[in-house]
Amino acid sequence: TNRLRIPPVLDPVPGPDGVKRFPLHLRAGRAELLPGKTASTWGVNGDHLGPTLRARRGDRVAMGVVNQLTEATTLHWHGVRLPAVMDGGPHQMIEPGATWNPEWTVDQPAATCWYHPHPHGMTSRHVYRGLAGMFILDDDRAPDLPGTYGVDDVPLIVQDKEFTADGELDEAFGGTFGLLGDDVLVNGTYDPYFEVTTTKVRFRVLNGSNAHVYSIGFADNRTFHVVGSDAGLLAAPAPVQRFRISPGERFEVVVDFTPGEQVVLRGFAGDSDVEEGEYDLLKLIAAANLEPSPDLPATLADLPPIVPGAKVRRFTLGGSDINGKDMDMTRVDEVVPAGAREVWEVDNITFSHNFHIHEVAFTVLDVDGEAPPEHLRGRKDTVFVEGRTKVRLAVEFGTHTDPKTPYMYHCHILKHEDKGMMGQFLIV
Ligand code: C2O
Ligand code: CU
Ligand code: CU
Numbered sequence: 001t002n003r004l005r006i007p008p009v010l011d012p013v014p015g016p017d018g019v020k021r022f023p024l025h026l027r028a029g030r031a032e033l034l035p036g037k038t039a040s041t042w043g044v045n046g047d048h049l050g051p052t053l054r055a056r057r058g059d060r061v062a063m064g065v066v067n068q069l070t071e072a073t074t075l076h077w078h079g080v081r082l083p084a085v086m087d088g089g090p091h092q093m094i095e096p097g098a099t100w101n102p103e104w105t106v107d108q109p110a111a112t113c114w115y116h117p118h119p120h121g122m123t124s125r126h127v128y129r130g131l132a133g134m135f136i137l138d139d140d141r142a143p144d145l146p147g148t149y150g151v152d153d154v155p156l157i158v159q160d161k162e163f164t165a166d167g168e169l170d171e172a173f174g175g176t177f178g179l180l181g182d183d184v185l186v187n188g189t190y191d192p193y194f195e196v197t198t199t200k201v202r203f204r205v206l207n208g209s210n211a212h213v214y215s216i217g218f219a220d221n222r223t224f225h226v227v228g229s230d231a232g233l234l235a236a237p238a239p240v241q242r243f244r245i246s247p248g249e250r251f252e253v254v255v256d257f258t259p260g261e262q263v264v265l266r267g268f269a270g271d272s273d274v275e276e277g278e279y280d281l282l283k284l285i286a287a288a289n290l291e292p293s294p295d296l297p298a299t300l301a302d303l304p305p306i307v308p309g310a311k312v313r314r315f316t317l318g319g320s321d322i323n324g325k326d327m328d329m330t331r332v333d334e335v336v337p338a339g340a341r342e343v344w345e346v347d348n349i350t351f352s353h354n355f356h357i358h359e360v361a362f363t364v365l366d367v368d369g370e371a372p373p374e375h376l377r378g379r380k381d382t383v384f385v386e387g388r389t390k391v392r393l394a395v396e397f398g399t400h401t402d403p404k405t406p407y408m409y410h411c412h413i414l415k416h417e418d419k420g421m422m423g424q425f426l427i428v
Contacts, residue, residue: 001283002035004192006150007133007157010051012061019060019103022053024075026094026117026131027068034183034190037167042069042129044115048188050133052155053115055106057139062103067094072119073126075100077135078248079113079230079381081359081398084405084427089358090120090329091405108361109232109301109379110139112204112250114157120329124178124210124414125171130188132157132208143297145227146202146254152293154194156205158245158267158281160184160212176351177211177274178415184212184267184279193283196257200293201284202227203265204252207245210414213275213352213384214267217242218255222263225296228252231361231379233301238375244270246354246384248412251375254296257286272386274352274413303378306363306394308341315355317348317385317411317421326420332406334425338399345392348385353416356382357395358407359427365392382412401428 012020029047030038044050055061065075072095076088085092086102094100113135117126134155146152160181162170173179186192207214217240218224225237230250243251257263267279313334316323325333336342343365346355361379364372368389371377385391403426410422 001191001193002189004194004282005187005189007049007052007155007187009054009149010045015062019062020055021062021064023064024050025066025068026073031130031188033161033185033188034163034167039168041169042126042131044131044133048130049157050115050131052134052136054136054138057106057108057137059106060103061106062101065094065100067096067098070096072096073117073122073131074119075115076118077113077115079111080135081108083400084402084407087358087407089118089408093119106137108137110142111137111230111232112206112228112252113137114206114208114250116208120327121418124173124418127208127414128171128179128210129169134204134206142233143300144294146198146200146293152198152200153202154204155187156203156282157187157208158184158205158214159208173415177413179210180212184281186282193285196284196286196290198291198293200254200256202252202254204250205245206250207247209247211247211274213244213246213270213272215242215244215270215275216265216267216281219264219266224253224255226251226253226375227300229376229378230381234375234378235301235303236299237296240375242268243375244384246382246412247414248354248356248382257284257290259286259290260288261286272352306341306396308343308394311340312343312345314345314347317346317350317353319350320416320419320421322421322423325423327422331424332426333423336397336425336427338397338401338427340397342395343392344395345390346385347390348387351387353411353413354382354384355391355409356412357409359398360395362393362395365394367391397427402426403428
């Protein structure tokens with residue numbers, strides 16, 4: 001087993017204007033993914049994956065994204081609410097050698113977001129090679145939760161890989177869902193362990209896989225608490241034994257440990273067509289003496305329900321299309337008034353998909369007419385839509401208007417996204 005790699009936090013360079021500047025270099029390299037072997041990879045400021053970015057509500061942040069690759073790509077801030085031109089979707093391509101400088105003010109509750117490329121038709125390859133990282137947003141209004149990065153506040157980027165015999169990444173993107181690899185790495189670490197030193201640990205779990213869905217829990221089936229989902233903290237901790245996470249989703253969980261114990265965090269097989277197989281994700285080894293953590297707060301966030309107006313938009317998910325249409329960069333599919341609250345009804349008539357909307361926060365109203373479990377009642381931006389199910393979302397749109405530059409909504413199974421299972425909307 002190998003010690004879990006913890007992505008370093010990138011300290012921003014303070015500008016004279018109080019702006020926090022984050023220099024990000026997209027580059028090719030070689031990384032040891034399988035022990036004793038190296039693979040050709042891509043990374044941000046390193047060989048594989050990227051640093052954790054961290055900003056606080058109210059901060060003005062400026063990214064300097066330098067593309068040192070030989071291919072054009074983009075960098076999208078998944079979960080971050082910002083103007084469409086700063087979003088890093090397929091319309092904000094960064095040519096090789098070029099630098100992209102988006103800048104915005106963070107104005108949203110504490111959340112675990114992430115960044116990854118989003119070039120039209122190429123996203124699966126670029127993410128798979130290693131362009132991804134966490135983007136943690138803090139908020140003074142958030143309650144006290146375990147928060148010492150890398151100690152009791154631990155990012156877990158879960159990604160499956162398929163390796164060739166010599167340890168290179170196999171870009172096996174065939175099949176209905178594209179890549180479903182046999183090895184699951186966490187933060188790029190093969191067969192990882194983590195030493196627990198406190199009685200509670202918060203894990204920020206990101207499914208950064210191309211297609212795989214995991215039902216995550218512990219080998220001993222212990223109960224733990226979900227405290228946050230994609231777009232921020234839940235109203236109150238929700239006890240679970242498992243949570244299901246599809247590509248692009250994040251859950252924050254808090255887990256109790258007793259001194260000296262060992263337990264395995266596991267991805268269990270589920271009943272959908274994209275969560276076959278069981279994977280040990282992370283071995284947790286508790287020290288003989290654990291530092292006591294404060295109790296979990298009974299309430300975490302004030303989450304008034306999103307009350308939608310009369311407008312309902314319907315999206316039918318086909319095999320690789322939405323409403324019978326493939327993505328067209330020149331077509332605007334939906335025009336939404338700034339600040340709107342709408343119902344988006346997502347009806348999946350085929351095999352499993354998921355649904356991500358840029359810029360927004362939503363709540364899941366119901367899944368096939370039934371209220372979602374407690375841990376799915378927080379704010380989200382991505383939702384699993386199992387084959388032949390219908391999900392209704394109450395969506396809160398932001399107020400950054402732009403009559404020309406669209407945001408995206410799409411299936412986050414990257415092969416489907418690349419095949420065109422994506423649409424564009426304007427906020428005006
Ligand atoms: Cu995580 Cu449109 O993406
Ligand atoms: Cu996104
Ligand atoms: Cu899909």
